[in-house]
Amino acid sequence: MLFSVLIYGSEDFYDALSPEEHQEILKKHGAFHERTKSDRSFAAATKLMSTGTAVTVNRESNDFIVTDGPFAETKEQFMGFYLIDTATLEDAIEAVKELPFENGRVEIRPVAYFEGADFQNAERLVIDAS
């Protein structure tokens, strides 16, 4: 089953990291990449820019309202996500233990439908959970 691995952390903390600590965090992500790619469970990795770059689009009756900033103001921010394809939830839980936890937590949520495109080559990949 395809699982999303949603990474939450504090941007205050992220900004305060020293270059060495930053490297250490990247190393753990690197290990996660390596492991999930070697057992062929890796599907996608997405790192988001800071919430400071976000805008939120809303519709009020017939007007679209674009406000600056993320949708929700939270103590921990949504930083990025992986998609991994593992046989069971248990395997997914096992896999994420490789990720850095110094800066927050990881939410695992099964994917109901996934469609991806290699937009360079215009090939499409569809995974439907049903």
Place this chain on the structure above:
Amino acid sequence: MPSAWLSTHLRAARPRVLAALNRAFGDIDLAEDAFQEASLKAVRTWHPEDLPKDPVAWLIVTGRNSAIDALRKRRRETLSAPEDLELAHEETNPEEDLTDALDRSVYRDDILRLLFTCCHPVLRRDQQIALALKVVAGLTVEEIARAFLVQPKTMEQRITRAKKRLHAAKLSYEEPDAAERADRLSTVANAIYLVFNEGYSASQGIALIKEPLCEEAIRLARLLVRLFPEIPELRGLLALCLIQHSRRFARLTADGQAVTLEMQDRSLWDRKLVAEGTVLLEAALRNARPGHLQIEAAIAATHARAACYDQTDWQEIERLYRALQHIRPSPVVALNHTVVLAKLHGPKFALERLDRLQTSLERYAGFFAVKGSLLMDLDRTQDAYDALKRAFDLAGTDAERLHIEQKLHKLSKDT
């Protein structure tokens, strides 16, 4: 010795905790001491594998208790001076439920108040920078002294004097209204840009020592953008810092010589920072409330878009300089505008515009350096030589002198 992650948590929490303590007690010194006490307690009691759920709240509560203890102690020791015990603003009860203080809107105003206090207009620029780095970013006096190339003792005195001046100014701590808040934000944004520039405009050789100033300025700008996403000028500030910072590896040669924008190897520019800066700027400009930082960021972004110097969109940059001159007129902006006009309309046109600026810039090396270059382009060798000589005599830094020397050298070679 605290574990690395623990000290990073403390560093990350510092601005918010200190801002809350400063609000509760209206005294930066007391707030700093209280934060220090709370940090020591955290180092003793936090387990690296089991941190408090909300380190910021934990530190605020612990710091507040420690400050109340300190005040009680002071009360016993200085019975003759009871006015010392009054909190700076009566409406605040330090015993109040701290959950209020964790509310986001309060954080916003707390941090703004703390930064505005540190960057207050009663302070000199160098005092503003030093205080923001010490109090908000939490750099040590030694670290700041190193970045400013002064003795720690000198820096200590500068900070002490700044705090005294703030104390003497008896700042009011009333809640700002919308207009006042906008004013304060703009003061703070400008001060953070000063911090960045102090690091960025460092002359050759010491640029590496000064880099932490750029990093801290970016960290503060990121915090402000997070707290006030609706203020476009703050996004402009962050965009400007990020795009400038993207050139840090291209600005110096291996032996520490400054490289002009024209000569920089653009493959060394940090494209991630450029991308983030560019999208921040786009989001900011959608609001159609441009400030000078947004426009300066737009100029930087236009340079970043050009694959090489020859492909620079000088027309766009000229428009932006005109806008900048309209929003925030200054002789130096006018001078830079002239440089761009030379790219578009040739040296003769630019020189005529330049001569009008002479009275306001006659002590400014940059003016004569530009004038010298334009005269060189017009083959007026002797006049060019005189102007460059004048620029050399007025130059304030080694980097500037070196730059002018290279031009003088070129001049003597060409003739």
